Amino acid sequence: MLYVVDVLTLTAIMAVAVHGYMLIKGLAGLLHLGHAVFYGLGAYASAILTTKVLPPGSFPLSVAAGALAASAGALLIGWPALKARGRYFMIVTFSMQLIFITLVINLSFTGGPDGLSSIPRLSFGPWQPGKRWMLDLGLVTLTFAQVKLLVMTGFTALSFWFCSRIVDSPYGRLIRAVREDEQVAEAYGRDATRAKLSILLIGAGITGAAGSLFAHHFNYVGPSQFELELTMLLLAMLILGGQTSLLGATIGTGLMVGLLEGLRFVLDNWLAVPFEMTAPLRQAAYSVILILILAVRARGLIPERLKRHGRPAPALPPRPVAAEPIPSSGTVTELGEVVLTCSNLQKHFGGLTAVAGAGFSLRRGRIVAIIGSNGAGKTTIFNILSGFERADLGEAHMGRQPILGKTPAEIARLGIARTFQDVRIWNRLTVIENILAARPHQPGEHPAHLFLSPGRVARAEADNIAAAWTLLERFGLADKANDLGNDLSYAQRKMLALGRITAFGPAAMLLDEPTSGVDPKRLDVFLDHIRTFARTDDRAVCLIEHNMTVVKELADWVLFMDEGKVMTSGTPHEVLGDHSLMRRYLGHQKAATA
Amino acid sequence: MTPPPSILPFLANGLSLGLSISLVALAMALIWRTVGIIDFGLGAVYLAAAYATLFLTKGVGLPLAAAIPGALIIGTATAILLYWAVYRGFIRRGSPLFVTVLVSISVFMATQNLISAAISPQKFYFIDTILPGITVLGTRLNVAQLAKMGVSLTALAGVAFFCLRTGPGATILAVADNKRLAQGVGVNVDRAYGWTYGLAGLVVSAAAIPDVAESGVDPFVAINPVFLALAAIIIGGLGSFRNPVLGAVLLGLAFHLAVWVLPASWQEVIAYGFVLAVLVARPQGLFGGLNIVRERA
Numbered sequence: 062m063l064y065v066v067d068v069l070t071l072t073a074i075m076a077v078a079v080h081g082y083m084l085i086k087g088l089a090g091l092l093h094l095g096h097a098v099f100y101g102l103g104a105y106a107s108a109i110l111t112t113k114v115l116p117p118g119s120f121p122l123s124v125a126a127g128a129l130a131a132s133a134g135a136l137l138i139g140w141p142a143l144k145a146r147g148r149y150f151m152i153v154t155f156s157m158q159l160i161f162i163t164l165v166i167n168l169s170f171t172g173g174p175d176g177l178s179s180i181p182r183l184s185f186g187p188w189q190p191g192k193r194w195m196l197d198l199g200l201v202t203l204t205f206a207q208v209k210l211l212v213m214t215g216f217t218a219l220s221f222w223f224c225s226r227i228v229d230s231p232y233g234r235l236i237r238a239v240r241e242d243e244q245v246a247e248a249y250g251r252d253a254t255r256a257k258l259s260i261l262l263i264g265a266g267i268t269g270a271a272g273s274l275f276a277h278h279f280n281y282v283g284p285s286q287f288e289l290e291l292t293m294l295l296l297a298m299l300i301l302g303g304q305t306s307l308l309g310a311t312i313g314t315g316l317m318v319g320l321l322e323g324l325r326f327v328l329d330n331w332l333a334v335p336f337e338m339t340a341p342l343r344q345a346a347y348s349v350i351l352i353l354i355l356a357v358r359a360r361g362l363i364p365e366r367l368k369r370h371g372r373p374a375p376a377l378p379p380r381p382v383a384a385e386p387i388p389s390s391g392t393v394t395e396l397g398e399v400v401l402t403c404s405n406l407q408k409h410f411g412g413l414t415a416v417a418g419a420g421f422s423l424r425r426g427r428i429v430a431i432i433g434s435n436g437a438g439k440t441t442i443f444n445i446l447s448g449f450e451r452a453d454l455g456e457a458h459m460g461r462q463p464i465l466g467k468t469p470a471e472i473a474r475l476g477i478a479r480t481f482q483d484v485r486i487w488n489r490l491t492v493i494e495n496i497l498a499a500r501p502h503q504p505g506e507h508p509a510h511l512f513l514s515p516g517r518v519a520r521a522e523a524d525n526i527a528a529a530w531t532l533l534e535r536f537g538l539a540d541k542a543n544d545l546g547n548d549l550s551y552a553q554r555k556m557l558a559l560g561r562i563t564a565f566g567p568a569a570m571l572l573d574e575p576t577s578g579v580d581p582k583r584l585d586v587f588l589d590h591i592r593t594f595a596r597t598d599d600r601a602v603c604l605i606e607h608n609m610t611v612v613k614e615l616a617d618w619v620l621f622m623d624e625g626k627v628m629t630s631g632t633p634h635e636v637l638g639d640h641s642l643m644r645r646y647l648g649h650q651k652a653a654t655a
Numbered sequence: 656m657t658p659p660p661s662i663l664p665f666l667a668n669g670l671s672l673g674l675s676i677s678l679v680a681l682a683m684a685l686i687w688r689t690v691g692i693i694d695f696g697l698g699a700v701y702l703a704a705a706y707a708t709l710f711l712t713k714g715v716g717l718p719l720a721a722a723i724p725g726a727l728i729i730g731t732a733t734a735i736l737l738y739w740a741v742y743r744g745f746i747r748r749g750s751p752l753f754v755t756v757l758v759s760i761s762v763f764m765a766t767q768n769l770i771s772a773a774i775s776p777q778k779f780y781f782i783d784t785i786l787p788g789i790t791v792l793g794t795r796l797n798v799a800q801l802a803k804m805g806v807s808l809t810a811l812a813g814v815a816f817f818c819l820r821t822g823p824g825a826t827i828l829a830v831a832d833n834k835r836l837a838q839g840v841g842v843n844v845d846r847a848y849g850w851t852y853g854l855a856g857l858v859v860s861a862a863a864i865p866d867v868a869e870s871g872v873d874p875f876v877a878i879n880p881v882f883l884a885l886a887a888i889i890i891g892g893l894g895s896f897r898n899p900v901l902g903a904v905l906l907g908l909a910f911h912l913a914v915w916v917l918p919a920s921w922q923e924v925i926a927y928g929f930v931l932a933v934l935v936a937r938p939q940g941l942f943g944g945l946n947i948v949r950e951r952a
Binding site (some may be wrong): 092094148149152153155156160163164166167200289290293296300311338341342345346348349352355356359487513549 | 754
């Protein structure tokens with residue numbers, strides 16, 4: 062009986078650590094291979110504090126300290142490692158895993174290879190139960206071990222609640238958007254590195270708390286407990302259950318313990334395998350189980366739970382929100398305020414000149430089209446203006462603010478947003494989440510607000526959802542609202558990209574080939590929407606376009622680019638009517654397609 | 656204050672260790688560049704060669720020299736078999752790097768623990784007499800150490816010859832350089848992967864046999880070589896197959912020069928600190944070239 066209680070207690074503690082792993086690896090998609098380090102940091106911090114510094118009865122304080130220590134460790138690892146993308150983080154965390162053990166063995170305050178023992182058991186202020194302590198509840202009497210199991214299970218429940226608040230919040234949505242495509246998140250004003258770092262700190266903190274619980278449960282910590290084997294076991298638990306699901310992470314932990322304990326039972330009782338062979342066989346077993354899960358069902362048992370957003374009841378009778386029909390002919394004579402200007406932009410890639418002194422300005426309510434053959438430097442200009450490439454020379458201002466040298470997120474927050482030639486919607490977010498994640502000024506995107514001002518977050522989210530539904534209806538995507546972005550057709554994805562940029566509400570929109578690949582029969586709908594951006598929403602719109610019909614229909618002003626320069630500009634009539642220019646352009650196009 | 660000891664023995668030992676690490680590092684780099692897997696499963700290959708040596712000498716009763724060819728064959732075969740039985744499926748499915756890394760670590764861990772359970776967790780020694788040796792640069796190098804250095808240099812030269820002068824070697828280089836292009840000109844990528852694993856297996860076995868002949872074999876004897884090989888790749892970079900070898904030699908030197916000035920227990924901390932410093936300051940490796948760690952996973 063005592064053994065079962067002990068196993069269950071350890072399972073409850075491990076589940077907390079796996080919750081932390083789920084946030085880092087599952088929710089944020091960080092390739093993290095050193096989870097045992099965070100667990101170990103928490104355990105060691107508690108062990109050192111409670112045996113050397115804190116007075117007896119400081120269990121809660123010790124758990125908090127364990128969480129803090131692990132978060133501090135995560136900050137040290139994460140700050141340099143998260144600026145880069147992808148596999149660099151994996152190699153850094155893996156190296157940390159190897160270095161951590163070496164460090165712990167070599168330091169004196171960690172007890173060296175012997176570790177630290179006599180860590181106090183659960184205690185709270187004056188309540189410091191001894192070995193024979195019992196809790197008499199009348200009907201049942203609970204032993205200390207049973208009470209400890211209840212406490213640890215309470216921690217599992219607490220961490221489940223805490224993590225599910227995060228997963229289901231606007232902050233969790235932001236983290237998932239960063240996981241899916243961090244550059245796009247940056248293009249919509251979010252600081253991707255900060256988002257990744259924050260979730261790493263939170264996940265590490267939860268894991269550190271679990272490590273602290275472990276120290277108080279086991280009353281001993283030593284280097285061999287936090288080796289790569291533990292990281293692999295926690296990963297096996299996470300991946301078995303489903304790494305993008307909190308429920309999966311919890312169930313995976315239980316299942317894995319069940320499998321390993323079942324194996325132990327079979328080995329001990331049925332096969333009569335000698336005791337010293339059971340431990341390595343169990344370790345071999347979870348390695349093999351991990352390979353099998355990865356081979357058979359790499360996404361685990363339980364898929365990511367997608368929050369369905371119901372349509373809020375309209376407060377007013379619904380009004381038609383489709384794009385207003387706007388006369389397609391004629392140009393706007395009244396000039397709007399200049400929003401964005403750039404001049405003398407230059408960009409070289411090695412010996413290749415991509416942009417050679419281009420410049421133009423965008424005005425509110427006006428649509429500027431950039432045309433030119435492939436390689437003329439059109440997309441590079443968009444990349445410079447949105448901060449994804451650094452210009453070698455030149456100037457660009459949004460209002461009065463200079464923008465060159467700023468990060469994509471900073472530029473976006475000044476009111477410039479862009480779409481991408483290859484669409485790049487967040488694939489594993491639902492359609493409505495794609496819209497929601499792009500909306501600016503969300504208090505719920507800050508993790509502290511989730512717990513400190515939940516009412517404000519909930520109100521803002523309700524407003525966001527209502528606004529998102531309106532947008533979905535405007536762009537004809539309402540019936541797809543709760544489908545995954547991944548499941549949309551190409552035209553629907555293009556439409557969603559327009560919806561997403563509208564949700565962000567920028568003053569200047571840079572649309573990179575918004576209608577390419579769209580069925581000509583559906584083209585009119587796209588044209589209406591883009592026209593609405595300028596005429597009704599009063600935004601400055603700049604689009605890169607190859608389709609001359611679109612240019613003729615939409616543009617107030619056309620820039621013709623070639624070899625990185627603006628060769629000429631004028632009304633569509635002037636530029637498209639210039640036969641020598643068009644011959645040059647179309648000649649290029651023919652050469653490109655030949 | 657006593658004057659610091661002569662640096663020369665530390666240099667000699669460092670070079671010896673570095674050459675030894677360089678073989679596993681080269682094998683790992685071959686697979687990493689060509690197949691695209693960070694293959695910690697090479698630890699299983701190392702163990703296969705080591706235990707084959709043990710089995711052929713102690714079990715069958717062959718002299719060590721006669722057991723070596725058999726152990727080399729078994730090690731190489733294990734590498735190819737692991738590729739066919741385990742990795743190929745994941746590669747065909749286009750599994751991301753993280754998944755294949757987990758698989759390779761699991762292969763390594765499972766092998767260690769299965770050997771530990773099925774044979775014994777204890778250490779076996781091959782040679783129980785004090786080996787004859789010579790004194791070089793003020794440090795005594797025994798026959799096994801000299802043999803290791805000789806084997807390392809021969810194996811490095813052999814890999815270079817194989818890759819630069821033979822047809823299968825050329826396919827390995829071609830796939831490592833540009834897989835799509837290689838496919839486009841008719842290279843059978845699957846077969847090139849098989850050759851890569853065979854070559855890597857042979858090189859790892861060549862590293863394992865003299866290592867364990869010198870210091871014995873237990874189930875966990877492959878941990879250090881494999882992780883130091885990763886460290887060598889991080890230090891040297893993956894720009895060319897020369898870089899991890901240079902990284903390994905630098906790492907070996909760092910390991911032993913650390914002991915020259917600091918207590919021996921800090922040896923690993925200094926060596927891994929070196930790795931961390933390189934990761935932070937020059938993630939592409941000291942000798943750079945291809946910045947593989949910054950590619951999107």
